Amino acid sequence: MTFTDDLKKENEDIFQMIFDHPFVQGIGKGELPKEAVEHYIKADFEFLNAFIQVYSLALSKSVNREDMAYFHEQIQFTLYDEVKPHLNFSEYIGVRFEDLQGHPLPPSGDHYIKHMLYHANMGTLAETLGALLPCPWTYLEIGQKLINKYQPTKEHPFYKWMHFYAESGKETEEMRKRLDVLAANSPVDEQNRIKDAFRKSCQLELAFWEMSLTCETWSGELAVIK
Ligand SMILES: Cc1ncc(C[n+]2csc(CCO)c2C)c(N)n1
Numbered sequence: 001m002t003f004t005d006d007l008k009k010e011n012e013d014i015f016q017m018i019f020d021h022p023f024v025q026g027i028g029k030g031e032l033p034k035e036a037v038e039h040y041i042k043a044d045f046e047f048l049n050a051f052i053q054v055y056s057l058a059l060s061k062s063v064n065r066e067d068m069a070y071f072h073e074q075i076q077f078t079l080y081d082e083v084k085p086h087l088n089f090s091e092y093i094g095v096r097f098e099d100l101q102g103h104p105l106p107p108s109g110d111h112y113i114k115h116m117l118y119h120a121n122m123g124t125l126a127e128t129l130g131a132l133l134p135c136p137w138t139y140l141e142i143g144q145k146l147i148n149k150y151q152p153t154k155e156h157p158f159y160k161w162m163h164f165y166a167e168s169g170k171e172t173e174e175m176r177k178r179l180d181v182l183a184a185n186s187p188v189d190e191q192n193r194i195k196d197a198f199r200k201s202c203q204l205e206l207a208f209w210e211m212s213l214t215c216e217t218w219s220g221e222l223a224v225i226k
Pocket of ligand 1: 044047048051074077078082135136137139168171205208
């Protein structure tokens with residue numbers, strides 16, 4: 001068992017709760033409230049901006065060219081390829097993607113990006129990867145399991161979304177490989193911080209789906225500053 005095999009086993013409960021979440025199941029069924037999808041895209045555009053910033057902090061902690069090239073590639077991927085699933089969702093709600101950008105993150109999304117930024121700013125490269133890994137891993141599993149369960153055809157409204165993530169296994173594999181090497185050389189207290197960062201990111205992935213479905217907002221009248 002590798003370190004990341006253990007992480008997956010310890011967090012199987014949250015992976016299952018994510019797959020069972022009504023927003024995720026709604027993707028598989030091809031039926032989702034348009035307001036919830038709009039809430040998701042607005043938040044996720046900002047989430048990806050933060051993800052790119054976290055990758056760049058990880059790049060700054062890299063000590064060899066291979067890791068630098070890896071984070072550079074992942075920044076490119078997030079900037080240009082991750083737009084495709086957003087476009088699929090935007091088409092479904094009939095709103096231009098450009099009109100869904102620049103909105104402040106709701107509380108759970110805000111919590112998630114600050115959690116990642118905390119580990120990237122205060123922790124080691126391994127800790128940063130621990131906080132990042134649930135993002136590609138939970139989406140890979142969602143894509144694969146939804147396709148398996150619902151067998152979508154090309155006419156399914158979220159066919160592209162599901163295939164994009166089901167075929168993103170390389171991202172998860174590469175990140176796992178790096179974390180496994182780093183964690184094997186980490187002291188126990190650092191391994192515990194990696195485990196904590198990973199579990200909280202899994203829980204915040206779940207919270208992100210719930211935030212979208214319930215159109216979560218900040219309380220009170222005062223507008224939130226982005
Ligand atoms: C809340 C949330 N979690 C995960 C993803 C998917 N995702 C975002 S960046 C990335 C890895 C790129 O290297 C992946 C798989 C998302 N869109 N939104």
